[in-house]
Amino acid sequence: MRRQNLAVVLGSVAAHSPLSRADVAGRTGLTRAAVSSLVDELIGRGALSEAETAPSGRVGRPGRALTVSDRGPAGLGLEIGVTHLGACVVDLRGEPRVWRRVERANAGRPVERVLAETAALAAEVEAEAAALGLQVAGRVLAVPGVVPNEPRGLVAHAPNLGWHAVCPADHWPDPAGAPEPENEANLGALAEYWHAEHAGETFVHVSAEAGIGAALVVGGHLFRGARGFAGELGHIPVHPDGVPCACGARGCLEQYAGEVAVLREAGLAHEAGLAQDGDAQPADPVALLAERAVAGDAPALHALERAGRALGLALVSAVNLIDPDGLVLGGAYAELADWLLPAMRAELATRVTVRPWEPQALRSSELGRRGPVLGAAQLTVRRIIADPTLLPAG
Amino acid sequence: MRRQNLAVVLGSVAAHSPLSRADVAGRTGLTRAAVSSLVDELIGRGALSEAETAPSGRVGRPGRALTVSDRGPAGLGLEIGVTHLGACVVDLRGEPRVWRRVERANAGRPVERVLAETAALAAEVEAEAAALGLQVAGRVLAVPGVVPNEPRGLVAHAPNLGWHAVCPADHWPDPAGAPEPENEANLGALAEYWHAEHAGETFVHVSAEAGIGAALVVGGHLFRGARGFAGELGHIPVHPDGVPCACGARGCLEQYAGEVAVLREAGLAHEAGLAQDGDAQPADPVALLAERAVAGDAPALHALERAGRALGLALVSAVNLIDPDGLVLGGAYAELADWLLPAMRAELATRVTVRPWEPQALRSSELGRRGPVLGAAQLTVRRIIADPTLLPAG
Numbered sequence: 001m002r003r004q005n006l007a008v009v010l011g012s013v014a015a016h017s018p019l020s021r022a023d024v025a026g027r028t029g030l031t032r033a034a035v036s037s038l039v040d041e042l043i044g045r046g047a048l049s050e051a052e053t054a055p056s057g058r059v060g061r062p063g064r065a066l067t068v069s070d071r072g073p074a075g076l077g078l079e080i081g082v083t084h085l086g087a088c089v090v091d092l093r094g095e096p097r098v099w100r101r102v103e104r105a106n107a108g109r110p111v112e113r114v115l116a117e118t119a120a121l122a123a124e125v126e127a128e129a130a131a132l133g134l135q136v137a138g139r140v141l142a143v144p145g146v147v148p149n150e151p152r153g154l155v156a157h158a159p160n161l162g163w164h165a166v167c168p169a170d171h172w173p174d175p176a177g178a179p180e181p182e183n184e185a186n187l188g189a190l191a192e193y194w195h196a197e198h199a200g201e202t203f204v205h206v207s208a209e210a211g212i213g214a215a216l217v218v219g220g221h222l223f224r225g226a227r228g229f230a231g232e233l234g235h236i237p238v239h240p241d242g243v244p245c246a247c248g249a250r251g252c253l254e255q256y257a258g259e260v261a262v263l264r265e266a267g268l269a270h271e272a273g274l275a276q277d278g279d280a281q282p283a284d285p286v287a288l289l290a291e292r293a294v295a296g297d298a299p300a301l302h303a304l305e306r307a308g309r310a311l312g313l314a315l316v317s318a319v320n321l322i323d324p325d326g327l328v329l330g331g332a333y334a335e336l337a338d339w340l341l342p343a344m345r346a347e348l349a350t351r352v353t354v355r356p357w358e359p360q361a362l363r364s365s366e367l368g369r370r371g372p373v374l375g376a377a378q379l380t381v382r383r384i385i386a387d388p389t390l391l392p393a394g
Numbered sequence: 395m396r397r398q399n400l401a402v403v404l405g406s407v408a409a410h411s412p413l414s415r416a417d418v419a420g421r422t423g424l425t426r427a428a429v430s431s432l433v434d435e436l437i438g439r440g441a442l443s444e445a446e447t448a449p450s451g452r453v454g455r456p457g458r459a460l461t462v463s464d465r466g467p468a469g470l471g472l473e474i475g476v477t478h479l480g481a482c483v484v485d486l487r488g489e490p491r492v493w494r495r496v497e498r499a500n501a502g503r504p505v506e507r508v509l510a511e512t513a514a515l516a517a518e519v520e521a522e523a524a525a526l527g528l529q530v531a532g533r534v535l536a537v538p539g540v541v542p543n544e545p546r547g548l549v550a551h552a553p554n555l556g557w558h559a560v561c562p563a564d565h566w567p568d569p570a571g572a573p574e575p576e577n578e579a580n581l582g583a584l585a586e587y588w589h590a591e592h593a594g595e596t597f598v599h600v601s602a603e604a605g606i607g608a609a610l611v612v613g614g615h616l617f618r619g620a621r622g623f624a625g626e627l628g629h630i631p632v633h634p635d636g637v638p639c640a641c642g643a644r645g646c647l648e649q650y651a652g653e654v655a656v657l658r659e660a661g662l663a664h665e666a667g668l669a670q671d672g673d674a675q676p677a678d679p680v681a682l683l684a685e686r687a688v689a690g691d692a693p694a695l696h697a698l699e700r701a702g703r704a705l706g707l708a709l710v711s712a713v714n715l716i717d718p719d720g721l722v723l724g725g726a727y728a729e730l731a732d733w734l735l736p737a738m739r740a741e742l743a744t745r746v747t748v749r750p751w752e753p754q755a756l757r758s759s760e761l762g763r764r765g766p767v768l769g770a771a772q773l774t775v776r777r778i779i780a781d782p783t784l785l786p787a788g
Contacts, residue, residue, distance in 0.1 A: 225717025248744065317631070323619025351646075355621070
């Protein structure tokens with residue numbers, strides 16, 4: 001009961017700060033005495049700050065203004081991508097305070113090495129956060145792979161990294177401080193849900209980098225499927241007799257809209273470093289594609305149009321099956337939205353005809369490729385706001 | 395609170411009958427006095443019966459045995475198919491007591507006429523049920539069409555019947571007694587979930603007759619989508635540049651695995667009455683296909699194999715997106731499972747490779763084409779068991 005009331009008070013300040021203790025009582029229906037006790041505990045746990053005077057213009061005795069603390073507890077998000085490492089720290093208000101992104105060719109490199117570098121990045125970023133007065137209370141790692149519901153802490157399969165059955169905790173300097181892995185598309189979708197006031201309650205979020213993932217938010221909650229494998233958009237058959245895929249099938253979406261496929265079709269395989277050794281630092285392939293497209297390069301435009309049509313086809317299946325309010329193009333491909341969205345919308349318009357479907361129901365994410373690492377960082381914060389007793393008592 | 399306790403007591407007897415009042419107290423943790431009061435009310439509402447002596451072999455004073463009533467409240471399921479009308483009454487134990495199925499070509503006939511005949515069938519069946527001591531407490535109508543979440547009572551679109559924006563209540567002799575429409579695939583899936591002890595908590599149920607629908611049961615609940623349109627399997631693009639579809643797109647599943655497509659491919663269009671007038675009574679096309687397939691007829695076997703491959707392709711998308719525990723082939727196509735399942739399983743085996751997938755995770759329904767009308771009848775019973783105050787007090 002007290003746990004729930006702590007969450008109600010913290011949630012109320014998070015949504016409407018600054019508030020006085022009296023304001024909190026008014027909003028929550030709790031007595032002033034109860035609010036004071038709960039607020040004291042939340043201050044003790046580092047979740048709330050109380051300033052000397054309220055910035056309100058109201059007449060009368062000034063209250064003290066409660067705000068969610070911008071020092072103290074924080075969430076660390078980490079990301080291992082095929083071509084980069086990322087890190088982000090958000091404070092309890094959900095504001096990003098530290099960002100880091102390092103280009104790094106992670107595909108096929110030894111797991112220990114990739115995780116050791118990730119741990120080193122985490123340590124750097126936590127030190128930087130500590131200098132801002134922030135203590136990391138939880139760590140979540142975004143990976144481009146399958147994270148099953150059970151057992152927790154396992155990356156079952158991350159084909160574009162070459163990972164099979166990897167437990168990050170097994171390779172982390174301090175296993176107790178190891179991050180909890182989660183699928184990057186899932187985290188990107190959550191970030192989008194938390195970020196976009198106008199996000200539907202039920203939407204499909206497409207997140208593409210080397211692979212193509214999707215995540216389903218249903219009624220405001222992540223839908224992970226029976227085993228945690230939901231949203232595997234990349235292996236939807238879009239042209240069943242088409243291009244052979246590394247998975248053993250033919251015509252999977254990834255063969256038309258995956259990064260490698262698009263770069264090849266655009267004639268950019270060499271420039272993007274696909275032919276180089278794993279340890280070389282390749283050019284940013286998404287930026288390269290965007291640059292060519294802006295310049296009107298015909299092969300790049302053709303490749304993006306082909307990818308957009310394939311993405312549209314796969315999303316026709318998603319719309320037919322799931323009936324979402326909307327679709328969001330996120331991850332790196334949000335930066336290619338100008339060229340992908342028209343073809344995607346054309347496929348949807350042609351093929352979704354037995355139900356109402358507005359072209360604007362497909363939009364691109366404002367978060368783009370920051371989404372997954374931001375979602376990873378915010379997950380900890382959202383958990384604390386739902387249950388402030390996760391923080392040590394002051 | 396009392397409502398909830400009534401449901402607990404009725405649910406307990408439904409799951410474990412016969413029980414004495416003392417058994418119910420033991421199972422529910424309610425006091426004997428409370429149980430007696432609740433049981434009396436449930437007997438008054440017609441939901442429970444109490445026999446003179448318990449059939450238990452236990453020593454001591456014999457209790458009286460409580461069972462869910464096999465007289466009294468009942469659910470009526472109705473079904474309007476493209477080529478038939480159906481009706482079913484189940485008692486409060488969930489047992490079907492009256493079945494009726496009439497072959498009738500409903501496609502393109504005036505809505506008023508189809509609904510008038512359905513109402514007449516309902517009246518006949520209710521009279522038959524009354525002779526068994528059963529009073530219909532709720533009516534649900536299975537339709538092969540889209541039933542949106544809002545407004546209730548509307549069939550937005552049933553292309554294979556030629557219906558647009560039909561409210562059954564507008565055409566029912568007694569509007570207050572009009573049935574609540576629901577998509578037939580949804581009802582088939584619910585019937586399957588209630589019937590099969592081994593049904594997964596999360597599964598996709600494919601229901602094919604003239605059209606092809608699917609329904610998603612997620613965590614034991616029907617997933618209807620943001621607007622009620624989830625599970626539209628028939629218009630998933632399986633061969634995007636393939637056969638033109640009536641919906642305006644190309645290569646929709648329905649063009650390969652829909653009844654008309656299969657009959658045409660099998661060379662049975664004429665025999666199945668596709669070329670006849672709407673009012674003629676056609677042969678049962680599913681029985682016809684099964685008969686030919688049993689006889690080893692090559693065009694029929696080829697058509698079923700092609701349909702199975704197309705169904706398999708569409709389900710690859712469903713597995714990738716939703717990650718269900720299992721897939722169920724229901725409706726009329728369950729009767730063709732011997733010929734459809736091998737090709738469906740082959741597609742799934744070839745294309746679902748990045749996650750574990752057992753061939754047996756796809757199975758056919760035992761309920762077959764009885765599923766939707768049975769689910770329609772059972773829905774009322776399940777609602778009463780969840781809230782016995784839906785029944786008038788005795």
